[in-house]
Amino acid sequence: MKRTILIFGLLILALLLLFQFSKYAIISGDLNSEIAIALIAIVFFFIGIYINKKSLHKQTNPSEDIDHKKIEALDISKREYEVLVGISEGLSNKEIGEKLFVSESTIKTHVSNLLSKLNAKRRTQALQIAKDFNII
Amino acid sequence: MKRTILIFGLLILALLLLFQFSKYAIISGDLNSEIAIALIAIVFFFIGIYINKKSLHKQTNPSEDIDHKKIEALDISKREYEVLVGISEGLSNKEIGEKLFVSESTIKTHVSNLLSKLNAKRRTQALQIAKDFNII
DNA sequence: AGAGGTTTGGTACTTTAGTATGACCTCTTT
DNA sequence: AAAGAGGTCATACTAAAGTACCAAACCTCT
DSSP: OHHHHHHHHHHHHHHHHHHHHHHHHHHHTSSOHHHHHHHHHHHHHHHHHHHHHHHHHHHTOTTSSOOHHHHHHTTOOHHHHHHHHHHHTTOOHHHHHHHHTSOHHHHHHHHHHHHHHHTOSSHHHHHHHHHHTTOO | OHHHHHHHHHHHHHHHHHHHHHHHHHHHTSSOHHHHHHHHHHHHHHHHHHHHHHHHHHHSOTTSSOOHHHHHHTTOOHHHHHHHHHHHTTOOHHHHHHHHTSOHHHHHHHHHHHHHHHTOSSHHHHHHHHHHTTOO
C-alpha cells in the first residue's frame, strides 16, 4: 500500500517534469515538437505496460499464490498441510510418512482429519477442493 | 497471427492520425498544445495496457489449454481420457461409472490402463503427471 | 469377411485408503 | 498445575483402489 502511493507520487512528478520539458523544448526551438510528443507517447506507453503488469499479477493471476488465510480458516495445521502437499505430489501414505519421518499410521490420522476439514470423501476430492480454495 | 498484424496496422494508422491531428490543432490554435499532448499521452497509456494484457495472457498463462498432441502421443483413448477427467474431479471409480453409464469394473480397467500409460502407481500420481503434461 | 483396436464387464485377489478409538507426549495458555 | 491443541502411533476394521486374466461386443479399415 505504501509502495503503491510512493510509485504513483513519483509517476506524477515524472509526468509534470516531462510536460515542462516538452513545453520548454518547443518554445526554445531546441527540439522538434513532433519528437517531444513522440517521447511523451513512448514514455506513457511503457508506463501503461508497467502498471498493467503490476495489476495483472495481483488481479488476473490469483491462482499463483496460496491463500494462507483460507488455510487458517479451515483450521488446517502445519503438519496437515504438509500431508496435503504430499498428496498433491501423488505420494502414498507410506511415502508421505517416509518423507516426513513419521509412521504411516500418523499420516492416516492426518489425512483423515484433512478430509473432514475439507469436507471431502477421498484424497482426490480433497485435491480438487484445495485447488478451488487456492490452498494448493 | 493474421489478427495480430491487423491490430498493429490499425494501431499505427491511429497513431499517425493522432500526430497529424495534434500538429494541426496546435498550429491552427484550436487546441492548447498541452491538451493535445495530454490526449496523446492518455491514448498511448491505454495502448500500453492493452498490448500488455494481450501478451501476458499468451506468455505467462500457457497452462490454460490442454495438449491434445501429448494425449495422442501417450496413446490415451477418448474413454480413458474421460475417466482421467473424472479422477481429476475427485470422483470414485463407482461415481465415474455412474457418470459415464458403465460399470465400476469397466472404470477399473480404464484406470489401470491409464496408470500404466502415464507411468503412475496411483490415481493421485496420475493427476500430478497429467498436469505436468498439460493434459488436464 | 477378418484383423486390430476400443470398450465393456466379470471374477478373484492384493494392496492402499480411510474410519474409529484409545493412548501418550509436548507445548502453550490459563 | 490443569486444560487444550497438535502430533505421534497402534490396533482393528471397512471400503476403495488396483492388478491379472479372460471374454464378448463393437467399430473401423482393408
